[in-house]
Each structure stands twice: as structure tokens, then as C-alpha cells.
Amino acid sequence: MLNKLICFFTLIFFSCTESVPLNSKKDLNYGIVIHGGAGTMNRMDMTPEKEKQYREALEESVTLGYKILKEGGTSQEAVEHSIRVMENSPLFNAGKGAVLTAEKTIELDAAFMNGKDLNAGAVASVKTIKNPITAAIKVMEESPHVLLSARGAEKFAKEKDLEIVDPSYFFTERRVNDLDKIKNIESSANRNAKQVDKEFLSMQRYGTVGAVALDKHGNLSAGTSTGGMANKKWNRIGDVPIIGAGTYANNSTCAISATGWGEFFIRNVVGHDISALMEYKNYSIEEAARIVIHDKVAKLGGDGGVIGIDREGNVVMEMNTSGMYRAHINSEGELSIEIYKN
Numbered sequence: 001m002l003n004k005l006i007c008f009f010t011l012i013f014f015s016c017t018e019s020v021p022l023n024s025k026k027d028l029n030y031g032i033v034i035h036g037g038a039g040t041m042n043r044m045d046m047t048p049e050k051e052k053q054y055r056e057a058l059e060e061s062v063t064l065g066y067k068i069l070k071e072g073g074t075s076q077e078a079v080e081h082s083i084r085v086m087e088n089s090p091l092f093n094a095g096k097g098a099v100l101t102a103e104k105t106i107e108l109d110a111a112f113m114n115g116k117d118l119n120a121g122a123v124a125s126v127k128t129i130k131n132p133i134t135a136a137i138k139v140m141e142e143s144p145h146v147l148l149s150a151r152g153a154e155k156f157a158k159e160k161d162l163e164i165v166d167p168s169y170f171f172t173e174r175r176v177n178d179l180d181k182i183k184n185i186e187s188s189a190n191r192n193a194k195q196v197d198k199e200f201l202s203m204q205r206y207g208t209v210g211a212v213a214l215d216k217h218g219n220l221s222a223g224t225s226t227g228g229m230a231n232k233k234w235n236r237i238g239d240v241p242i243i244g245a246g247t248y249a250n251n252s253t254c255a256i257s258a259t260g261w262g263e264f265f266i267r268n269v270v271g272h273d274i275s276a277l278m279e280y281k282n283y284s285i286e287e288a289a290r291i292v293i294h295d296k297v298a299k300l301g302g303d304g305g306v307i308g309i310d311r312e313g314n315v316v317m318e319m320n321t322s323g324m325y326r327a328h329i330n331s332e333g334e335l336s337i338e339i340y341k342n
Contacts, residue, residue, distance in 0.1 A: 029313030030216050031330040032065040032075075034058065034082050036092050037207040038259045038305035041323030041340055051339065054091060058327040058337050061085040065211060066329040075213035075221035075255075076114060076137070083110075083133040083223050086209035090172045092325075093207025095131065097172050098227025100179040106170045108227055109241040110136040111147075115220030115249035120146050122241035123153040127170075130163040133225045136241070138162065147241055175230075182231045207325075208240060210257025212249070212309045220311060222247050222255035222271070229262065238262025244272035251311060253278040254285050259324065260297070260304010268296045270306065278310070285310040289318040 036058060065082035069075070087095030098106045110132035111122035121140025124147060129135045135157045139148050148156055158164055208226035215221075224247045226240045239246035239262035246262065248271025249255035256271040270292055277288035285308050293306060298320045305319030307326060317326045323340045 029331055030069050030214050031309060031313050031315065031328065032062060032069060032078055032082065032211060032213040033307045033309055033315050033317065033328045034062045034065065034086070034209070034211045034326065035257060035259055035305070035307045035317070036061075036086060036209050036325030038303075038319045038321045038324035040321060043340060046339070054325055054339065055337050057086065057089045057091050058325060059335065061211075062327040062329050062335070062337075065213060066333070069213060069215050070333075072216055074217065075215040075219050076112070078213040078215065079112065079211040079221045079223040080133055080137055082211040082213075083209055083225050084131050087131050087133060087225055090174070091207070092209050093227045094209040094225040095227075096170050097175065097207070098170050099175050099207070099230040099232075100171075101228075102231050102233045104179065106167060106227060107232070107235065108132045108170070108225070109237060110223070110225040111241045111243060111247040112136045112140060112223040113221065113243060113247055113249040113255075114140070115222070115251040115255055118250060120243045120247075122147040122243065122247075123157075124149040124237045124241045125235050126150065126153050126157070127167045128154050128164050129157045130165045130169070133223050135160075135162055136223070136225075146243060149237075150235075170227075178230055186231075208246075208259040210247070210259060210307060212255035212257050212307055214255070214309050214311065214313055218251065218311065220249045220251050220255040220309065222249040222257050224257045224259075226259075239265035239270070242266055244269050246271060248272050248275055250275050250279075254288075254308050254310040256289075256306055256308045258304060258306045260321070261302045264297050264300050264302025265304065267300065268292060268302075270297065274306065274308065285314055285316045286318075289316045293318045293320050 061082045065078035068078040090097035107125040109124045113120040121136045210224035212222045224240045245266045246258040253275040274288040277283045305324045308316045327337045
């Protein structure tokens with residue numbers, strides 16, 4: 001009789017336990033974070049109309065990504081489509097609206113990484129691919145390589161039937177005027193180009209865009225897209241397409257997208273460093289991002305920020321600048337949009 005009772009209650013216990021879906025925790029914690037660049041952002045310089053435009057663009061981007069996640073889509077899909085919204089907006093330094101080089105051209109970079117298998121793809125110095133983030137994903141999925149550049153990347157994109165546009169599509173009056181300003185500084189100041197670039201960068205807002213997401217399946221993804229540094233020379237490439245620097249994702253830890261002065265993010269291997277601190281030292285994503293952005297990047301003289309989400313759905317939006325365009329939606333559908341640091 002006793003054995004029968006034990007068997008009965010054991011059966012009831014396991015039946016109740018198995019009625020809870022194994023992925024219910026992941027269902028509760030999925031989410032997406034996006035950024036539209038970090039930099040010197042002064043409330044006094046931002047008109048209500050301009051701030052409204054940025055907030056609306058950020059909301060459109062993050063809402064689209066969230067909708068994909070809510071309906072069971074992958075973090076890859078959410079990241080790609082959120083970034084495409086910002087690439088198509090003239091407000092950001094990515095795609096249409098990208099900054100101009102010293103030669104008055106536009107050179108675009110983008111990268112994507114999948115946290116499930118650490119697969120990644122990137123493009124650099126492209127001038128005719130409408131949505132570089134999609135090209136980066138194609139490199140990951142349909143080539144044996146990680147990073148393609150310039151004409152080779154554009155040839156690859158054409159072969160994969162991606163949308164190709166005339167380079168004039170990317171130009172905006174705002175960015176032409178920005179280049180004129182820095183050229184005036186360059187011609188009137190008796191300083192080297194690096195000093196001039198630093199002065200101009202302190203005057204403008206970075207506009208690199210990025211997104212990180214955790215889906216209902218427990219997979220992390222990260223993507224970033226940029227026009228790079230205003231007045232850049234010699235086909236300069238920043239941190240965005242360098243996997244582990246400006247873009248990184250690993251299901252064991254987190255997904256990271258960076259924005260800021262790329263040279264410092266490359267030297268600190270920012271994305272991977274945050275992940276490594278979490279993996280090897282068991283730091284939280286908040287602790288790891290704070291250490292890397294403030295104790296490493298800033299101490300070398302670099303500025304910028306990161307967004308991140310970990311495998312439990314915890315998020316971070318860390319910066320050592322006065323602001324960063326950013327937005328987040330959690331699994332409850334709660335929306336947060338911020339521009340300034342405080």
C-alpha cells in the first residue's frame with residue numbers, strides 16, 4: 001500500500017512539473033535594445049522638433065524588432081530589420097545620412113554576429129549597397145568569409161540580388177554642411193589632421209546605429225552599421241566591422257553593439273572584452289560594460305558607449321559621453337527611449 005502511495009504522489013509531482021514549458025523562462029525574458037549613436041548631446045542645442053524626430057525614429061525601429069520577437073521570430077531577424085529602419089533614416093550616421101569622407105564620398109561599414117554558433121559577417125567601405133547590415137548577414141550566410149570590403153563586397157551583394165543604389169542616394173545636405181565646417185577648421189588651423197578630427201568629433205553627435213536582441217528561443221544576436229568618422233582619410237575603417245570590437249554576440253554571455261571613437265574600441269576589443277569579463281570573472285553585464293567603457297576606453301582617451309543584452313534578458317546602455325540615442329523594449333512590452341545620459 002505504501003509503495004502504491006509513493007508511486008501515486010511521484011506521478012502527480014512529475015506530471016505537474018512537466019506541465020510547465022521548458023522554455024517559459026526564456027519566453028518571459030526576451031527583448032531588444034537599439035542605439036543611434038553616442039556623443040556630445042546638449043539639451044540646449046536640441047530643438048523640440050528635432051528631438052521628436054529622433055524619438056519617433058527610435059520608436060519605429062525598436063517596435064519593429066520587438067514585434068518580430070513577440071511573434072516568435074529570431075533575434076537575427078529583429079536586429080536586421082531594426083537596423084534597416086535606421087539605415088533608411090537621414091537622421092543617423094548609417095546608410096542614408098552617413099557622414100562624408102575627406103574626398104567627399106560615403107563609405108559604409110556593417111557587421112552582424114549570431115550568438116548561437118558564433119557565426120559572423122561584415123562589410124567595409126561600401127558605397128552602393130542600400131542596407132549594409134543585410135549585406136553583412138549575407139556574407140555570414142552565403143560565403144566562406146567573415147569580412148568583405150569595397151568593390152569585392154559590392155560585387156558579392158549584386159550577385160546575391162541585394163538592393164544597389166547610386167552613391168548619391170546616401171548624401172544629405174546636413175552631412176555636406178558638416179564636412180564644409182571641418183574643412184574650414186582644417187584650412188584655418190595650424191594643427192594636424194588628428195587634432196582637427198578630435199575637435200570636430202567633440203562638436204558633432206555620433207550616429208552609428210546598432211541593435212542587440214534575445215529571442216524566445218534563447219538566442220542572442222548583435223548588429224551594427226555606420227558611415228564611420230566624418231572627414232576620414234585613406235579608406236579608414238573603424239570598429240564596427242571588426243568582430244569582437246564594435247560587434248559581438250555569444251549565447252554563453254551577451255550581445256554587444258558599440259558606438260563611438262572606433263580606434264579606441266578596436267584597441268580595447270570592447271565587445272569581446274565585455275563578454276570575457278562575464279564568462280571568465282562571472283561579472284554581470286552591467287559591471288563588465290562599466291569597467292570596459294569607463295576604466296579602459298575612457299582612460300585611453302576614447303569616448304562612446306555600448307548597448308547590450310545578456311542571456312537572461314538583462315540589458316545595459318553604458319556611455320562615457322553626455323548622451324546616446326537609445327531605446328529598449330522588454331518582454332512585457334515596456335518601451336524606454338532616452339537621449340541624454342541623465
